[in-house]
Amino acid sequence: MGIIIEEAKCIGCGLCEIACPYDAIDVHMKANVDNSKCTDCSICLDYCPTDCISLEEPLAARSAFPPGEAAFDVAIIGSGVGGLCTGALLARQGYKTLVLERNPTVGGRYSSLKHKGVTFPTGGSLITKGGPLEEVFAEVGAEFDLATPTVNPRYWIRGRGWIDPGEGSSQLRRTLALVSNQEEADRVMGSMREILGSRNFPDGTMVQWIDSLTDNPDVSGIFKAITAAAFGPEDVPAGDFFGLLSATAGRGMGLARRGGLGLMRSLAKVIVESGGEVWKLSTVKNVLLEDGQAVGLEVERRGAPWKVQANVVVSDIGPKQTIRMLGEETLDPKYISYVDEQIRPMGGITVHLVSDKSLVDGFPGVIYAVGARRLCIFFEASRIADWAPPGKYITEMYPKADPDPGVAADLELHAEEAAADLDDIFPGWREHAEMNVICLQGDYPGNQTWTGMGVSAETPIANLFMVGDGCQSSLGNAGGTAAAESAQRAAALIRERFPAP
Ligand SMILES: Cc1cc2nc3c(=O)[nH]c(=O)nc-3n(C[C@H](O)[C@H](O)[C@H](O)COP(=O)(O)OP(=O)(O)OC[C@H]3O[C@@H](n4cnc5c(N)ncnc54)[C@H](O)[C@@H]3O)c2cc1C
Incomplete structure (x- = not known):
């Protein structure tokens, strides 16, 4: 078992190292394999642009499967966190389960890539502890391997610099006192304690709530920085903020020790x-319908057409994308309007x-950037979760989102503003660091929809279910945690309505 690399043809591009899910390849000028x-x-082999890699023992029809057919109890379109959680829950319950993924690796926007030994998330990286995702891992017996920040947050405040409230309880109170007065x-x-104690959330937005208590901009x-770090925009309905706070109190966040790909x-x-089976490099082209029921999928598996029969189909590719795949004409227009109302994609940067x-x-720990143009939270991921080799560091930063749902993010502007913030926060950073910005929006966004919105796991097709962050x-559940919660709901409905054979 293994691969051979033809050194003369290798150009050291590193694509094989990024693609390898097993960390078996290391590229230093040339690719080396363990x-x-x-x-x-x-x-x-699929990634190599110069065809310099071959298998030691060639497999027949290695990269192109012949056309074929297969049958499963459940077929899941997409291996995002929603698809994999549903697949693992149902497979453990005795369903013969297939997950189909168009990419060479699993995990979608919750995965990671490795480049020159540094782990880069493909999307989400901050993982909520103690919520639906951890519950799914516990139920299916998978290791939930998280590294968590070990200290209280610090704050960088424009015009003041670094604020360190020290360790111990009442850390937010001490920070507020340091920038204003006791x-x-x-x-x-006191206002926060009263709101959380009574669960009587104020009307209006977070900015309106805080402006009613203080005119101190710091x-x-x-609160704007904390809101942006949790939700994206720096102002949201106060009920969402306090609801999130009461739902997640004491839960904490962490980073996947082996990167998102390791968890997925x-x-x-x-x-x-x-x-069950997980087919990568397999794109679902169509859902086959008969008498208003899903009966299977048309799949392009490494270039060859496949037909997969399934008793139940689950889609993790997003509600709007699923409607497009089904064809609008197959669905009640009321359902299409409902999805249009509930789905407001938000760019993720x-x-x-x-x-x-x-x-x-x-x-x-994490650091909030207060009063910055674009950045709202950052942390050294290599310190928290060992995401870089010795002598290298990776600092991950989240910018605040544009306030309007559905508005496309201007990537160049975000990068410029983030760089200008960095000049203020870490003068001289350009001599030591390279900046990389990822931006997902449109059909493959940061979040399929805004907090408080989203579609049901049920669809007008009785045996087709929807999962994911839409x-x-x-x-209190957003992003990957919301996707895991949708998987719990879909799996429960499937167990109730289509018992395992
Ligand atoms: C920059 C950024 C930062 C984020 N930060 C956080 C964070 O810190 N914490 C957090 O919890 N969340 C975060 N999120 C959100 C989080 O990443 C997503 O909510 C979550 O990953 C969504 O998972 P999902 O199950 O909806 O599916 P997706 O990840 O969208 O997976 C869908 C999968 O389906 C595959 N697919 C699509 N079409 C087909 C087809 N026709 N055939 C086969 N396969 C197909 C795709 O390739 C993909 O792998 C962030 C997102 C971004 C982009």
């Missing part, structure tokens, strides 16, 4: 160990700085 880790999956800090904290700036592969492993020195002096979620 065949003890290779599984003959052959993904690297009386004001007590007033704001105090309101702290644990779910894929559960599916395979339970008798992350800035990564890879540096040869720690920009935050190795601080192992589905309704409980207060």
Whole structure:
């Protein structure tokens, strides 16, 4: 088992290293392989632009499957966190399950890539502890391997610089007192305590709530930065903010120690160990319908047409994308209007700085940027979760989102504003760090919809279910956690209506 690299043809581009799900390839000018880790999956062959990789023992029809047919109890379109959670829950319950993924690796917007030993998320990276995602991992027996920040947050405040409230309880109160005075800090904290205790959330927005208590721009700036870090925009309905706070109190966040891909592969492993299959490089072209029921899928599996029969179909590719695949004419126009109302994609942007020195002096927690043009939260991911080799550092930063749902983000402007913020926060950063910005929007956005919106897991087709972050979620669950919650709902409905054979 293993691969051979024809050194003369290798151009050291690193694509094979990025693509390899098993960390078996390391590129330093040329690709080097550790065949003890290779599984003959052959993904690297699909990525190599110079065809310099071959399998030691060639498999017949390695990269192109012949046309074929297969039958499963459940077929899931997309291996995002919603698809894999549904697949693992159902496979463990005895359903013969297939997950189909068009990409060479699993996990969609919750996965990761490795480049020169540094882990880069493909989308989401901050993972909520103690919520639906952790529950799914516990139920299916997969390892939930998170590294969490070990200290209280710090704050960088425009015009003041670094604020360190120290360790211990009442850290937010101490921070507020440092930027205003004790009386004001007590007033704001008292209002919060009363709201959370009574669960009587104020009308209006967060900015209106804080402006009614203070005219200190640093105090309101702290709440804007925390809101933007949690939701994207820096102002949201106050009920959403306090609802999130009460729902997630004490839960905490973490980073996947082996990157998102490591977590997502644990779910894929559960599916395979339970008798299911995960087909990568397999694009679903169409859902086959008969008498208003889904009967299977048309799939292009590594270039060859496949027909997959299924008793139940689950879509993790987004509600609007699913409607397009089904064809609008197959659905009640009322359902299409409902989806249009509930789905307001939000651009997702992350800035990564890879540096040869720690920009935050190795601080192992999160830092809020208050009063910055674009950035609202950042943390050294290599310090928290070991995401870089010795001598390298990766700092992950989230910019605040544009306030209007559905408005396309101007990537160049975001990058310029983030760089200008960095000039203020880390003068001289350009000598030590390279900036990488990822931006997902449109059909493959940061979040399929805004907090409080989203569609039901049920669709007008009785045996077709929807999962992912475009589905309704409980207060406090967003992004990957919301996608996992949708999987719990869909799996429960499927178990109730289509019992395992
Ligand atoms: C920059 C950014 C930062 C984010 N930060 C966070 C964060 O810190 N915390 C958090 O919880 N969330 C975060 N999110 C959101 C989070 O990434 C998503 O909510 C979550 O990953 C969505 O998962 P999903 O199940 O909806 O599916 P997706 O990840 O969208 O997966 C769908 C899968 O379907 C596949 N697919 C599509 N069409 C087909 C087809 N026809 N055939 C086969 N396969 C197909 C795709 O390739 C993909 O793998 C962030 C997102 C972005 C972009």
